[in-house]
Amino acid sequence: MAQQKAMYANAYERWTDEDDQRLLYLYSQGKKISELMQIFARNKGAIKSRILKLTGKEFYN
Template identity: 40%
Template sequence: MDTDKAIEIVNLLANGVDPETGEVFPNNSPYQHPEVIRSLFLAIKALEKMDKSEKRQKRLPRNAGKSWTEEEEYLLVKAFDEGKSINELSEVHKRTKGSIRSRLIKLEKIEEFKI
């Protein structure tokens, strides 16, 4: 089940609606108790946060968050010294621009910019 579908189902439950039939739960249903409803709304927030995180992960480059190898650092420095831009290096290494900048700072190829 995908996260969007789970959010939809839990949202219906939190609003006192049977997700299968669309009928409103009776007053004596556990889904009508205040603590259960609050818990379901907390679950919705958690699912939405998880969904947002999953979608962000899908947009990140393939190597985002992975450790740098010595060979990759060597290739990064070589390409940077040859005049490649941060954007180009980001594409080649499949990493974020921030990761490229951070690695170049660590390798003392550029200085950290402080605001």
């Protein structure tokens, strides 16, 4: 866990409502996973699983 936190500052942190809204907006604008990882300081799995939870759709880009 410490290694993930060192790489991704928000790893294992709770998603806020504001984070969710921003993620959905950026996702709808076609942002790539790598861009979202940088914006939210979270790993690929965290981004993909949150999008799945919020939209019910897998994210493949």
